[in-house]
Each structure stands twice: as structure tokens, then as C-alpha cells.
Amino acid sequence: MFEGVSRLPRQMPVHIPPYSEMVVWTTIIDSPPGTPCTVVIEPLPNSDNEWCVGRTLATLSGGRVPVDYVTQILTQWRSPAPALARVTEVAVEDIQGANELILSQVEPDVVEVAVRRVGVCEPSDTNSHSAFQLQGEGLTEEQQQKMTRLLHKWSCVFSQHEEDFGRTNVVRHQIPTGTAPPSRERYRPVPPSLYSELQTLLRNMLENGVVRESSSPWAAPIVLVKKKDGSWRFCVDYRKLNALTHKDAYPLPRIEESLTGLKAAKYYSTLDLASGYWQVEMDPEDREKTAFTTPFGLYEFERMPFGLCNAPATFQRLMQRCLGSMVNDSLLIYLDDIVVFSADFDSHIEHLEEVFRRLSEHGLKLQPKKCSLFQRQVTYLGHVISEDGVATDPAKTAAVRDWPRPQTVRQVKSFLGFAGYYRRFIQGFSKIARPLHALTHNIGHEKLYTDASLEGLGAVLAQEQEGLQNRNADALSRLAGPLPTETAEVDRVVVATGETWEEDQAKDADLFQLRQWKEMHTTQPEVCSNMSQNMKKLLREWDKICLQDGVLGRWEEGTMGTSVFQVLVPSDRRMDIWNAYHRDMGHPSSERTLSTVRQRCYWPGMTQDIKKWTEECPHCVCNKVGPVGRAPLQTINTSYPFEVVGMDYLSLGRPEDRDQSAETTARAVYDNLIVTFGCPERILTDRGGAFESTLMHQLCKMYGCTKIEPLHTILRLSERSETELGVGATQWTWAIQ
Template sequence: MTPSETAALKEHIDSELAAGKICPSTSPAGAPVMFVKRADGGLCLVVDYRRLNSTTIKDRYAFPRQDELIEMLCHAKIFTKLDLCNGYNTIRIKEGDEWKAAFRTRYGHFEPTVMQFGLSNVPAVFQRFMNDIIRDLLDITVIVYLDNILIFSNSREEHVQHVTEVLYSLQKHDLFCNPSKCVFLVTEVTYIGLVVTPEGISMEQEKVKAIQEWPEPSNVKQVKSFLGFANFYRCFVHDLSRLARPLTSLTPKDQPWVWEAAQKEAFHQIKIAISKEPVLVHPDESQPYTLKTDASGTAMGAVLSERKNDGRLHPVAFMSASFSPAELNYDTHDKELLAIFGAFEQWRIFLEGTEHPVTVLTDHKNLEYWKSARTFNRRHAHWHLILASYNFVIAYWPGKQSQKPDTLSRCADHNEIEPSPQIMLPETQFEGFGAEVTTSLLEQIKEALQDDPSLDTVIAAAADPDSMPHSVAAKFKDYTLQDGLLLYQGRIVVPDEPEIKQQLLSHFHDSPGSRHQGRARTLELISRHYYWPAMKFQVNRYVESCEICQRNKGHVQQFALKLLSVPAGPWEDVSYDFIVKLPKCRGNDSILVVVDCFSKMVHFIPCKETATAEDVAQLFLEHVWKLHGTPKQTVLDRGPTFNSKFLRALYKALHIAPSYSTVYHLQSDGQTEIKNQWLESYLRPFINHRQSDWVDWHNLAKFAHNNAKSEATGKSPFEIVYGRSPMISPALEPTGSPAADDRAKQLGDTIQEVQVSIKWAQELYKQADKGKAPLEFAPGDKVWLLATNITS
């Protein structure tokens, strides 16, 4: 210890011994002591009770919440604050237990006779003690947080009586106040870190100054200290959870220290937000509350407000919270609902049992009708049950008008921040792959909507159907407005702007993610997200005039078909084949094509023509089996690789019964042959002139194929296998999410539909083959053999 600490230690022990608060001890326990500096620069002795606290059974007595304490002051006009002398030291340690709290110093071994700062149960015991001695006045004229006592009244006359009653209760229990820290009969008082006035509450100036002058952290410990300090004032800060995300991402264990632009910006934005010092008004239960909520990708926010005498809404409190990992998976509709649910739970003390309905403002129009819905999934049913105890109405508040909640959850400087990613694929892998339809295009659509006079009536009817004649409202009932976009049956309406339509046609036909599909498939891709009149005609004209399509589309051979049985479900029947003799690319010169005969989903797997049975088996395990399991039946080319003993053994181990197709007959094993042709035609427009980069395109080809609607099934492979279509453009997210049981039923219905569609397609094939008898060959017959499949 330093000389000053040694002197302070001796002085402390002498005074405590004289007061009878400690006594000499021979206890086997002995906690070390240390000093911390007080705010005034003095030294305070602290005993390190961490080991004792780790074995102490915790007292779970409840502490009052900050918002609950402040709520009691909503009608108060005058205040008195009392601070007790030696608060904790006024309570005796149970006789016989003193030895457990013994501490050791250079001046001897001592044990306390009264409670000491640092013992884990001291705050709970003291809060219970204070509540008991002023129980008759608690929350009526006085609130207590540990040794901080605040007396409040509506008038000076009442206040004098209230102060007298509290002081009498303290005197009766031999409790004394520290006059230098007490404040009497004031209209503004600082209590538990907040400045309280009759108008509302604000932040303590010293704390605001401390935040403004806080130096940039240089390690995780300093970041946690800053966040802890800022978190105390979270009820004043718009969207603190989102603002702090770059900083909180540094706090998990084993997270490497990174202090870059995002962290610096977050640090300074929090300081700026706290420095604004907003005043939160006291809640008045006689006035109706307004609750504005909003949710974004990773967080939710809310503002609780009341309209005061000036006719304006004033904030009572702000709320923000990050979504849990499970909640991050909710769709937009459920995240918006969760924001409403979370706000009611957060401010239950204000909003439960209100005289007037709480008006909930949201920029998600579909939520207006949620309370009147007749069916709910389990999550919605739980929320509906909890919210049934509140008196509220949900009102649509368009995004441009709803500025505060958007600020809470969509702060422009803090979009969704992810941890530093490990680069799995280079950005060039996705060039041209859906990147063309960007947020800027959606902004172009929004602007063009305002300049398209043909849509004026539609927009007016969608914005306020009640103000329109019934016939007009009925005509446009399928149109809605969301985030400045006009939707028709959930799809974005494209105004009559040729440049925008041209961008969309190019994106959904020309990009590698779309692969120059035919007219029907291109129309189906665009129709998933967008709508405009005469779309089919314009799509057909665009596709038919595509020069690349005219040069690269392959020729389809015509001959009688031999149909296989219809599979029972996805990935039960699988077909395989190879595309060989390709230019070498990254050591590969062939592609293994694997096709699900049911959904038509494909895997294109680069490999070598010299691949052994063991190599092919490993490719099967890595790319097919781990994703889809073991097929019940395979249809494969009777080549030397597939016929090897090793692969037979693999089939036997996986319980696969091979069903060999006729050699090189396109329609008996037509699945992979057709996909081979498709892949070859896909690659032609995109690979370089040396044809040496085809490996770079095979994943995009797989996506384009699996996202395209099949003529046989009427659905894309994605839809059949996963029950949904993938998002390839920033169209609006779905507004609802079916429950697990609904999704299972939907997938079951899809499988039945596909089975019927495949059978119907086979009937059409049969009609096309009428009069074409399958060719039969006898031993000794001479036939022409297509040289494509002959290796020299």
C-alpha cells in the first residue's frame, strides 16, 4: 500500500473499532482489502468478498424498476430527497455469523458486526428493511431505492406533512440522514441518475458530460464499460440496440479485437444520441397513449407517446431491442407483430387497464386486420392471448409519416452489421447474378409511380379505400401500398416506364441466374415479383428477338418415348450421366449430372473423365447423399464406371437397387440426357472464347435450372423440394409465415400435384408418339450408332 492508503487504513480501523462496527477476530476466514477512489478524490476501503459471495445462498428480494419508480412521480410538483448515513452499517449481522465476513489487514484480523459493502446479499436485505419501515407511505408519498429516499407531493402544504411522516419513521428505527446530501422542497431533483421535474425526466448533466468526453476504447473491457454506462440511459436513446451492434459484436468470448470504421461510427453516434438530452414526459393515465412500432432485419423499436396541451405528441419512453437468433428467422409480418408485443410487455405498467384505447401506429398495413383474424398459428395465438388483456387498436401509418419508429429500428448509419465474414466464394462468382435489380431500381419504380397518371386512381383507392365509391374500391381491392410501392396481389406494380421494364426483362432473361430461359419460364420468373399489363406480350417479344437465344438453342431429336414409372416423392428416383470431353478447367474435364426424377432438381458436379468408381462414389456422398439421403432407385448409363464392383458394393451398403437403362437411349434415361443438353446450351453464352472457365458457371447454372418452372410438373424444383421459391431480387418479403403443420400440409399437397402433373405430361408424350412404335432390335440387325458417345 502507498503511504496515503496505509494512513487511511489505520484511520478506518480505529474509527470502526471505536464505533463497535468491527472487532478483532480469530476467524479461519480472511478476505483481502483494497482501496478505491471516491468521486471527491478520497479513499474508500473495500473488502474483496468474491470467494464468500460465490458460496452464499442468494436473497432474491425484488428491487423496484426504474420506470416503476418514475411512474409514481407523474403528478408530483415538489420533491425532497433524503440520503441515509452509513446505510448498510445500520443493520446487524446475525450473531454467530460474523466470522464468515472476517477480513485481514496489516494492522490485524477483524470481523464486522454490521453489514459491509461488498457482501452479495446486502442490497436485497437493505431494500427489504427500508420497504418494511415505511410500508404505509411507500408509493403514496415516498419511493425508495436502497438508501435513496424521494418524497413527493402536489403542494407545499402536503409536502411538509409528508416529509414529517417519513422523518418520524426513520427516527423511530434509529436511522439518520446526511444533511449535506439531502435536498428539501425543490421542483427539480436528481434521483437515481435522472433529473426529475413536474414536466418530465431528463439525463443528469454530469453523466452526459462524461459520455461526451469518453475516450475511444482500446480493448474489450473498455467497450463493456462504455456500453454499460450508455445502457443506463437506453430509455432516452433512439434505437440503442442497433446503434451499439458494431460494439456489442466485440464482446463475445474469443472474439478478436477489431476497431474499424463501423465501431468508431457506432461509438460516436451513441455519444451524439445521448448528448441530445431528450425530455421524457410523465405518463398521464387520463390521456390516451400512442404507440409507434417498427421492426427491421435485426432489431425492433417503439416509442410510447402522449398528446399534451400543445396538441403535439411527446415521448414517454423509447424502447429498442435486438432480435434473438430464432427471431431473426421471422418474416417481416411476424417481426412487426413482435415489436408490438414487445412494446406492450415492456410498458405493461402504463398500458394495461387504460381508460382510453391505445393507438398502435405501424407502417405494415396488413397488421390492421390482425386482431380480427379468425385463424392463428401457434406463435400468433400466444401473442393474441397475451394482448387480449390490453385495450388497443392498430392503425396503418405510412412509412414517410412514421419517422420515429423508423429511426428506432432503421437508423441510416447502422444497417445490419454482420461479423467480419470469411470469404467462401469470390464476389466475381456472383457478378450478374441478380445484382442488377437493386434498391435503386425500386426507388425508380417509386418515382415513376408518381408520374404515371394511369395509376392515380389505383393508388388513391389502395391508400384509402373507404373514401372511394364502392364500385371503385371493389375493382381495385387487390391493390395495396407498402413502403411507397404499389402492390397487386403481393407483386410490385411496374409503371408504364419502358426503361424500367427493359431492366427487368434483361435481368430475368439475360443474367446467369436466369439463363436465357424460354418465353413461358421467363414470364413465370418475372411474374413471381412484378406485374404490369400486357406483360406476356412484351416478354414473348423480348425472348423471340434475343440474338443469343437464336444462336445457342440446341436441336431436339424426335423419336418415340419409353416412359418410366412416376416416382413417389423428391429424391427417391435418381438419374445419373456424364458430360465428357470438355476443355480442362481447374483440373476437371467432365461433369457428373445428377437428376431427381420427381422434382427435376439437378446437381452439376465437376470431375475428371478418368474418375474411378471410388471417385464417383465420393462425389455422390459429398454432393447428393448428404443433402437428400439415399434414393430408392437409380437410373444410370451402363458405362464402365457405374458398373464397377466398388459402386455395386456402395449401392448395396446404401440399399440402392440399380435399374439400368438402355444404352444411349435418350428417352429411357432421358432425364440426364435432357439436362446435359440444357447445361451445354446454358454454358455457351457465358463461357469465354477458350471455353476454359466453365467450372465458374456450373453453380449458377444449377441455380438457374432449379429455379425454372418445369413444363412437366408446373413448378420449379425449388418449390417442389423446399416448398417455396428463392428470392433473386429485392422484391417485398412475404407478409405471413405458415405454421409448421401448414408447411407440412403444403409440401404434401405439392407432392400430390406433381405426381398428377407428371402422369399428365406422360399422357401428352404418348399422344405425341401415336403411330410411332418403339423400335425393336433382333440379334444381327445393323443400326446407326451416334458417334457422340463413342470414345476413341
């Protein structure tokens, strides 16, 4: 290959006016002799800024070549003239038929030029149709030969490997955002164990020209989603960008209308594009808006990515321009899914060849593994299409049959949307689905009523409707399980309420995010500065937190070396838990309330919350007087149980009979103490008339028991128990609270 420098011929002065362009014939020093050759003319690296040389393709003949000059001032050249341009010989390829010139800016000063043939494929020597699903039954040997020739002829339309997908600029995807400022988000934490997988995905997209490095002011976070086969799918969260994008109203086909217009046919072929979205170029002005941020830098898409709100409309527009004139006559299109149908074999060959030709002209490629050719029956968009007509796909109807019972309004809507896809095959579908549609309406506020006893527990979810009040929406009734006797009734009320723990945790933002992390990751996520304090404290307990029966909780060491499962309580349910274990259990101290709650529940800052709420409890403030400074009291020493028994009268609620006579008191002591447990050595009471009576003294003397009365009521053993119960003169409703 020849390379040289062009100069002016000798004895040839040149005058070029300012701000003008002129083609000047120049000579090439040491030019190769022989036939003319094609050369590329380019400016020299150190050329004068006052004039420049246009990059051109010319023919070098007889040592002379024309050069295009542009000047900004009056330019005069005389011999010996300086070197004006660089001349390089290039190879020439003769291309027959239609072609397309592709220009790519690979560097700021370098443009890559390529020529691609359009509409014509070179026959392939390989068995290119081995990856297809072919229907061999019913085809003659001649028909099989025609089919093979067709696939060999148009083998270039099919992807040869995973990275081999087409490229078209017939339609370029645009992202109109108007004057909206760029949206920018930090990348989301990626587990270090997935770094190598993420780097592999990025490297493949860079090598295939799908993405490139970016310096865009836009940035969206990435998300890695696990596929069914265990590999990872690369996704970008474009929700903020989509919110700023002006929506494209280009319509997608109605599937039911397309299937209705399907003509009776004998041969069907389904075609699927290879990475269809990635075959569409992004508009150069909007590429920066697709930028996404990763732990390894900022990148942007050169091809149309998934997740953009207008991507389906752009792709449908492309397919309509490519195959629109054939729609309903010989094929159906829904995004990248194509079904070709024909009445006979020869027509099917013609239809497929026309489809392949148009796809080749538009630079699109098919995925052979997803193509099914020359079939008598195919599955298309959840329907089975055959000569007999259109039927439902058994695999899809099985999914409807095995659908789990919906538990939330969202799950009901999801089921109705899925089942409604086949409503044209179900007579009276709207009448059958009417009760389910009624569940999706917002018919009023909900109230949860709970109750429990030593025999069982129950809960009722009621709704307020227009003209109705407390209409039952759901109910729960169960036998009581084995719970501690001292807290059995309160615990069962909490259990009845706790049937909704899973739903309540899903409504809490921190617990919902924590559940997703527990389901997706095995390692602890990194703590970020934008996390709430509640979330940061929960992440410190990562190793203890787990999912049990769908409920998020924490395993903690309990008493006697056992472990207890503590339910993570949402923020809006914490006060309910405190009420259940403090107000409804006789207002114990903050320490005892905390000890009881710890056996069942947990939330960050629980100790401080329970202490604060207990100290501010109106019942405790009114009826629990704090200790008053007095001289220290002497301890009542005992050596065995029931050596000293303290007693007093205590009224819970409004008693029907206030009988506190000496006879009643003596009978109660005899029946409930002496007969049942035996006579104590000493009985400690106050100076009430019933206890100071002659009958009471005779009873004690008869059984050898000493009766003593302290000088101060604080020494009575029953005084402490009365304080624990929190019973005062104004608390007559304590028993029913």
C-alpha cells in the first residue's frame, strides 16, 4: 500500500481568495507507476490553521491527484511549495446490489466507514436450521428441500450466537423530557459476591456496543434480578426518568382483535427477534438520559434498554414500518413476537421469504432457538393456534387453576387481571367474577375486634359501609394453645391480633425493605447514610433476624438457656403491644412490662419506649405514689412457707355485698386458709374491726396461731400486692378494661 505527500507542481503559482474553497491539482513525490489507484486525502498533523484540507476519496493517476482546500485569508503558494496533504492508497471492493453506508465516530477525530449489503444474504455452508423447531410430519421430500434452501438463502437473518443481534436506525428511540432537570440517584448496594457477575455483564455489553462509558448528568440505579435458571438479569430502575418523560401514544395491537381476524390456515411459523430492544439505536441526543450508575462507574446505552416507558411504542412502530403491509393478510405482530400463517406450503414459503427479506433490509435478526417453522399448531401469546381455530393454552389455564387464594386487594386484582385474559372463552365471566370485583372497592374504614378467654380466641374484621355499620369482612376463631397461665388471656388477645402480622409488617417501609433483603441476600447489606436510624439498628441485628411462617422476627436468648422468637413490631403497632401488656395486665412496673414484652416482641428502642409510656401512664400517675423517704424498716424474717400470712379486704370493681363482719371474716379464714393450707404461725392484719373482733381472736387461740398488728399500715404484707394491682377509689372499671 502506497503512502505519500502531495505538493504543488513546479512553476505553478496558486492564489486562493479568503474564505473560499478551491480544488488544486497537486503532484505526488515518488508516486507508484502503473495503473491508477484509489487514495484517501487527509490533512497533515501539523498543518497551518489558516487553511485546511478536506478529507476526500480520489483517484491517483500519473502522479497527480486533486486536493480540496479551504482558506480563511488570502493564500499564495509558489514553488517550492510546502507539503499540503497526506495521500494513502486504500483497497477497493466491488459490491453488487443494494448497500448501506455506515459511519461510526470511534474517536473525536476518527470516523469508521463500513459498507453493509442490504436485502441479500450469502448462502451458509453450515446446518443453520438445526436450531429450529421444524415439523417434519406431512412434508414431502421436495418440500423439505425447498425449506432447506430457504433457510440457507436467508441464514444471515438469524443470530449465530448470543452476541449476534442486528442493528437498525430506521427508528431511533427518543426520550422527550422537555425542560425537566436531570434526575440523579446513587447506585444501590450490590453484594461483593456479585461483583464478578456484574463486571461480566458490563464487559459483554461494552464489547457488543450496547453501552459505553458516560459523563452524563443523568444517573439511574441498577438492579440485579435472579432468573429461574440461577443466572442474573441486568436491569435499570428508570422510574424517575419515566416520570419526566412525555408519553408516546403509539398503540399496541389488541390481542383479541388480532386473533379474531386470524384466517384459517394450515401452516404456521412463529418468529422471535434476538434481543429485540437492543437492535434499536438510541437517538444520539438522548443517550445521556439512559445513563446508569454502578460500583464501577457511569455508563449509558447506545441501544434501546429495557425499562423505558416509551420503549414498547418505539418497538411496535419499528415492526409496523417493517412488516405493516403484511399484517392480518399473512402475519400478526405483537412487539417482537411474529406469527406467519398460510393456507398451503408454497404460500408459506413465499410469505416467510418476504418476511426474511424485509427483516434483512431493516437490519433485524431472529433468535433461531425461539423460532418455530412450518408447524400445524403453534402457541402465540398464551393461545394455541391451529387449523381448527384459536384455543387457550393448557399451561396458562393450569396456572389459573393452581392460583393461591388471594389474601389482599392487590392479589385479588392480580388474579382478576390474569383470569380476564381468557374471558372471551368463558360464558358469563363478568357475572362469575362480580363478587371478586366487589372486594377491590374501597367500601369503608376497617376495624379489628379481638377477644380471648382460657378456652379460645377470636377476631373479627369489620367494615363501615353506607347505611351499614360493622359489617363483617373476615373472622377468626381458634382453640386456645398452651400458654403460660399468668398471662394466658392477654397473650391470646395478642395472638388473635397477630394473625395480621405479615400484612402489618408489609405496610412498614423499613420492615418491608428488610424482608426483601432477607429474601434476596444472605450477607448483610451495607449501611448507608440515607437509611433511617430504625433501619440501621435493625441491620445490626442481621444475624438474629429471620423469616418464620411468613413473619419477620428475631431470635434472642431467653431465660434458662432457651431461645425465644421475638416478632418485629411495626411502628404503628407498638403502642398496641404496650397497652396489651401494661394496661390490660393491671399496670405492672416498666421493668415487669418490658420483661414480659421481651418474651414475644422486639423493636429498636423498645426499652426507652416502654419506660417512657409507663412513666406517663395516667393510671399509674394517679394511683401509684412514689416512695417517701423514711427510716429503714426491719425485715420480717421467716423460715418456711406460710409462717406469716398477711390479709386485708380488697374490692375489685363494684361488689354486690359489702359484708365485712367478724363472722364472715372468721368463716373466710377458716374455709380458704386453715382448711386448705393449714394454720400459719402468725397472721398479720391491720386494726380493722373484723380482724380485732373476739371471734377472730378465739379462732386464732383455738388453732395456736398468734395474731399481730403493725403500728404502721406499710408493714402489712398485703399492701404491696394492692399497689401492684393499681386499684384505687376511682378505678371501679378496672376489671372490664
